[in-house]
Amino acid sequence: MTLDRAVTWVLRAWAGVVFTFVFIPIIFSLVFSFNSQRFPTIPLGEFSTQWYQTILADPDVWQAALTSIIVAVCTSVLATFLGFCTAYSDYRYNFRFKGAYLALILLPPTIPLIIMALAMLAWFSRIGASGEVWSIIAAHTVLTAPFAMAIIRLRLNQMDENLEAAAWNLGASEWATMRHVVLPFCKPAIISAACLCAAVSFDEFAIAWFVSGLNKTVPVVILEIVTGNIDPQVNAIGTFVFLTSMTLVVAAQLLFLARTARGTKQGAGT
Amino acid sequence: MSEPLLLFDNVVKRFGDFVAVKRMNLEIGKGEFIAIMGPSGCGKTTTLRMLAGLESPSEGEIRLDGRVMNNVKPHERDTPMVWQSLALFPFLNARENVEFGLKMRGLDAATRHQKALTWLDRLGMSEFAERDISTLSGGQKQRVALARSLVTEPQILLLDEPLSALDAHLVIRMQSVLTNLQRELGITFVYVTHSQSEAFAMADRVVIMSNGEVAQVGQPKDIYRAPANRFVAEFVGRNNIISGKVKSASKGKAVIDAPSGSYTVTADAMPKPGAEATFVISADLVRVTGSKPKAENAVAARLISEEFIGSVVTLFLESGDGTEFKVQVQERELATLDLKSAELLWLSWPAASAHLLPGG
C-alpha cells in the first residue's frame, strides 16, 4: 500500500498548495502594510508604520469608517429582523406562493453584485434617494437578509415542534409566546446572524460604490485608492477591515458553537 | 358517575378529506382518571389537542363545565398538558419552567417563586430547582413537566403519552406518582396512550378508539373481560377470538359450531340459531391439562411455542383444524405439566368465562 500512502501525501500537499495560494495575498497585505517601500518587493524594505500614520491622519478615512459603521450596524439590525420574520414564517406557516415568498428573500446573493449595483443606482435616483446613506443600508439589507434567514431557520429547526403550543397551553398568547419562548430560543442565532450581516456589509464595495455618492464607505475608499495608483495605505486600511470583520465572524462562530451546547431539541429521556 | 365536567357532543374533526374524529360523544366526570387508548392514527391525540384548543372541531361541541370551548384560544383555557416530548423550555431552568404559567397569568415574582418551589418539592424535585433542563434525567424532566402543568391548579390535566420515552422501571414509578397525584388533587386526568398496561393500571375508565371512532368506553376490567366488538377484543390482546354459527340458543346459553369444535357460551341476549356469532375467551381463563378434563368446553391442541414474561407464561397452541389458541398460565402451574413440544394438550373453560360479542 505504499502507492496509496504516496497518493495520500500528494493530495495533502496539493491541499497545502491551495491553502498557500488562498492565504498569500492576505499575509502579504499584512506584511506590506508594515513595509516602508512604496512599491513593495523582495528584498523587503524597513519596518515602518508610516502607512498607518497616513490613514489615521486622513479625515476622509475616518469619515468613511464612520459611514461604514453606521451602514453595517443598521444593515445588520434590519437584515436580521427581516431574516427572522421570514425564517419564522417559513417554520410556522404553510401558505400559497410560499416558494415565491422564499425566493424573494433568498435570490439576491445569486445575482452578480454589479447588476444589483446598477439596478439600485437607477432605482434610487428614480425615487430621489441617490447618494443617501440609507440607500446603501437598504441595498445591503437586501443583500444580507438571506444569510440571516438561513442561520435563524437552522436554529428554528432545532426547536421542539410543540414548544410554542406548550407556551400557549400555559396561558401565553401568541405574542407573549414570541417574546418569552421563540425569541429567547433563537437568541444565539439572532446575534450570530447580526454579526455576519454586519461583516458582509462592512466588506461590500460594488453596490456601495454605485449607490454611495459622497457618503463613501471604507471599501469604496479602498477602491478609489487602488484605481488611482499604487499606495500601500490600502494594506493598512485592509488590516483594519480584516480585524473588524474577523472579530464579528469569530463572535458569530462562538455563539454558533455555544447554541449547540445549550438547549437543542430535547426529548423526554435519554 | 359524578356530573360531567367535560362533554363531547357529536364532535367531528376533519383535516381536508381525512376524518380524524368521527362523531364523538363522550362525558368525562369531575375527578375522573380517563385513558384514551388506540393504535396510532386512531384520533386519540387529535381528541386531546381539541381539548387543549390546538385544533377546533369541524362539527359538534366540546363543553367544559357547561361552557362551549370550540373557539376558545389555547391560551385562554385552563387545560394544561404534559407533552410526549415534554416541550420544556430549554433556555429556562427547572424553577423558571414551572413559573412560566404563573408569569403568563401576571403573578408577581415572589408568589411565582414560592408556588414553583412548593410544586417542585411536592414532586421531590426541590434540590433541582435551579438546574438547567439539559442536566436533568428523563424522570426528572418528567416531574418538572408535571409541576409546570399543575402549578396553576387546573381542574383538568391532559397527558399525551407522557411515559412513552421512559425506561420500563421508571414507567411503573411514574404511574404510581400520577395515580397518587390524581387522587390527592381530585382533578380530572385525560391520559392518551397506546399502552394497554398504562391505561389499565391507572384509569378509572378507558376509551378505546379506532379509525376516529369510539370503539368502547368502560372500566378496565369490563373492557378486558367483555370487549364490545372484534376490534377491541383484538386490540386488548391475549384473547382467543372464535367465530362460528349458532347451533342452538336457550336458557341463557348458546352453542356455537366453529371449525375447531362446538362451544357453549353464556349470553344475555340470545342469538338466533343459524346466525354468525363470535365469542372471546381470555387467555388467562383457559385451563391446560394433560388429559381430557370434565368441562363445558374443551379442545385438544398441540403446543407450538411459549413465551415467558416473568412469572407468567403464554403458550401458543394449534388445534387439529389449524385454529390458534393462546393460553396464559402461572409459571409454577406449568411445572406440574410435563410440556414437550408437539404434545397434545387439553384446553378447557366454563361457559360463563366466554364472552359473546354483541352483533356477531
Next chain:
Amino acid sequence: MNPPEKKSLDLYAMTWRLPVIVWQTIFFVGPLLFMVAMSFFVVKNYRMVEAFEFTNWEKMLGRGYFWDSYLLTLGLASLSTVVAMLIAFPAAYALAFKVSDSARRWAIFLLIIPFFTSYLVRTFSWYVILAESGVINAILGYVGLGPYTMLNTKFGTIVGYMTLTLPLVVILQTFALANIDTRLVEAAHNLGCKPFATVWRVVIPLAKTGLIIAALFCFILSFGDFVAPYYLGGSKPPTLPILIIDTTKSGQQWPRAAVVAIMMMVTLFAVAFAALTAAYHKRGRS
C-alpha cells in the same frame, strides 16, 4: 402544529410575513424591474428620458464590441470554472477523505476567513506580487529567470478569479465529497476497481449534484466580477461587468448598461437552468 385555522386576517401571521414582502418588493424587485424598463429609455442631452424605444438594444446588440466582450466574459468565466474545479478537486478530495474530522473542520474555518477579508485588498496584494518588479519576478531574478509579464494578461485575470472563487469551490466540493456514502466507494474497491477508475466512475458520479453546484457558483461569481479583469487583467477588451461600469460611470448611458446587465442575467439564468437540470438529472444507466 398550527392553532385553529383562521379564516379572517391573522394579524400575528401577517406581522411576520409582510415585512419581507414589502421590503424586497421596494428594494429588490423594484430595482430589477426598473432596470428592465430603463433599458427602453433614451438619453437626450445627458439626461435620461422615460420612453419605450428599442434604440439601446439595437445600439448594444448591433455592435461588434459588445459581442467581443460577451464572448470574452463567457470564455473567461468558463475557463475560471474549469481551472477552479480542477485545482480544487484534489484538495477537496484530501479534505474529505484523507484528513481527520477535526483537521477538516479547521480547514473549512480557514477557508471561510477569505470571505471576510477585503477582496479588493487581496487583489491589490496580487497586483504588487505579480508586477514586473514584484515579488515573484524578484525571486525569479535570483535564479536568472524572467522578468515575466503577468499583469494585464489572462493569467492575471484567472489569478484574480481564483482569489475570489477558490475558497468557496473547495468548501462546496469538500461538502459534496464528504457526504457521499463511503461504503459504495469501498465496495468498488473490493470489486477490483482501480483507484483512479473509482474516483472517475464512482466518487464523481455520487458527488455530482454538489460538484455541479460548486461549478455553478464559481461561474456566477467569475461572470459577474469586475475586479479581477480590471485590476489584474488590464480590461482590454473589457468584460461585461467592466462594460457596465464604463457605460454607467462615463457618459451616463444607464439604459445601455441596463441592456448589458439584462443580457448577463439571461445568460446566467440559462447557465443555472442547464446546470441544475444536469445536477438533479437521474442517470438512466446505473
